[in-house]
Amino acid sequence: MLIQLAHDLPAYFYDVFVTRLDFWLVFGIVAQVVFGSRFILQWIASERAGRSVMPLSFWFLSILGGMMTLVYGFVRREPVIIIGQSLSTGIYLRNLALIFRERRRKRGAA
Template sequence: MNTEWIWVCVGFAGQTLFSARFIVQWLASERVRRSVVPVAFWFFSLGGGTTLLAYAIYRHDPVFIAGQGAGLVIYARNLMLIRSERQHSKPSDDNQTL
């Protein structure tokens, strides 16, 4: 297998991860019977976007690089917001009674 085929496989792997996020979102929404965006959606977005960005850089495709690069910022920011929200919603040790 030559380098070109390896990169094609990387590209397909990234596209698979990126597409899987919609399946994760759909299944989570069906489970609760309303539209939701689970945390896993953002992790699949980040993983797929990173892999696709690597592929785009290998292909020297500036349009694909710009699109995936911008998306990664959004996915990472959403994960940061989720993490911050979870940290602030935890009861602090000072407010707990024994």
């Protein structure tokens, strides 16, 4: 069975990435790259700070990548993606609201 799987793997990847290649597949891949880049950004910011930090741009990349992935989910009619990204994007937006509210409060106190 494992040998058959190894033999079928190239055909599987060819089907997924070549046979089905269209605008929306490319869009979905770009969405995942944008979404995933937030972790690289967070890692770089943490290394520079010498501690774990969550830069504001992390949340903007989360929203952009999440919204792009959500659009992809709607176009491809993928309920798992639609549910996951709908909930997640709401959380990202709420985090931004909390960050900006705290910044306003600190400016008001100063």
